[in-house]
Amino acid sequence: MDAASIRLSVAPMMDWTDSHCRVFHRLLAPHARLYSEMVHANAVIHGDRDRLLAMDPVEHPVALQLGGSEPALLAQAARIGAERGFDEINLNCGCPSDRVQAGRFGACLMREPALVAASVAAMIESVQASAHPVAVTVKCRLGVDDDHDWDRFLGFVDTVAAAGCALFVVHARNAWLKGLSPKENREVPPLRYEWAYRLKRERPRLQVVVNGGIASLPEAVGHLAHADGAMLGRAAYHDPYLLHRLDATLHDTPERPRPDLLRALRPYVEAQLARGVPLRHITRHLLGLFHAQPGGRVFRQVLGEGVHRPGADWSLVERALAATASTAELAA
CATH class of the missing domain: 3.20.20.70 (Aldolase class I)
Known part of the structure; x- marks a missing residue:
């Protein structure tokens, strides 16, 4: 190989x-x-x-x-x-x-x-x-x-x-x-x-x-x-x-910020949602993205609590990112 x-x-x-x-x-x-x-x-x-x-x-x-x-x-x-x-x-x-x-x-x-x-x-x-x-x-x-x-x-x-x-x-x-x-x-x-x-x-x-x-x-x-x-x-x-x-x-390639990497997933997520795939089937794999980072716990909480609500869509991911960024700023 x-x-x-x-x-x-x-x-x-x-x-x-x-x-x-x-x-x-x-x-x-x-x-x-x-x-x-x-x-x-x-x-x-x-x-x-x-x-x-x-x-x-x-x-x-x-x-x-x-x-x-x-x-x-x-x-x-x-x-x-x-x-x-x-x-x-x-x-x-x-x-x-x-x-x-x-x-x-x-x-x-x-x-x-x-x-x-x-x-x-x-x-x-x-x-x-x-x-x-x-x-x-x-x-x-x-x-x-x-x-x-x-x-x-x-x-x-x-x-x-x-x-x-x-x-x-x-x-x-x-x-x-x-x-x-x-x-x-x-x-x-x-x-x-x-x-x-x-x-x-x-x-x-x-x-x-x-x-x-x-x-x-x-x-x-x-x-x-x-x-x-x-x-x-x-x-x-x-x-x-x-x-x-x-x-x-x-x-030897540059590292990308976590939010940029996650937003690159948006087209896939929205295509899956259009097919009827529940958002939770995807977001369960994302919960560790901010592992050991300021705001990481908030990221998991926002996704974990919101993903089961009717109509959960990409906007939930954006809310999780915003909450994570806010928490990180306060911790800085």
Whole structure:
């Protein structure tokens, strides 16, 4: 994959990285690679594709993340995703939730490298035969539960790479399948970035993107000295201006003020409102824009309280911006 397009990316996050979120993130980070929420292969094949695979043209480059463990179904879903215009199909081998475990996919696939390899091979074959061939990639953990065996992790990667996968997004923690919630799985298991760095050193032909716990600009830039890319997760959502600052830093472009970035979203918001999309479906992704800034709390309050009122439209966003600016002036 193009090296520049993977230096900065935003992780797939359930209930968060929908199309509205990705359009906002694209305004903030014109060069970042964006990822969909995880969608199960069965849902892609049998569900409401217009909703599940919704994507605005401005989002590119954007990847579809799939969940599943049946090669034939994953192959079919991957082809559908490619033909819908996604630029990458990513297989989830890292989610630790109970629902995922019950369905034998996500992080538990770390214990079944041969099955992952078969799935990847089937997905690649299917996508390459489509009218829109794209890369098939894998997002994984370092191991499962108390498995801290480097050779086992490397064996997983080598087995899957032999099937044709050339890019691995490595969430640099183990996944604990018993005793920890999905939220705790993002915080409790210790981060071991060195394993991702070592993977890049020992397998230089693979592309390695580091994920997990990246919460500042210096951290993200630091990872790029050892890997091909840095993937932000919740930091990009809770503090989206960080995403903008990082994109500007990596591409030597000037940072834009928060209000200017938000107002650039107005045409999209008004087009969605005209289609009958409630404003709250979009503004929920904007609440962190003034994170840790004077007036940030007022911004969230005005949006949060007004978005449920009948007829809520762009004027509410302008009121939130005005209230934020007033509060910031008083604090200065």
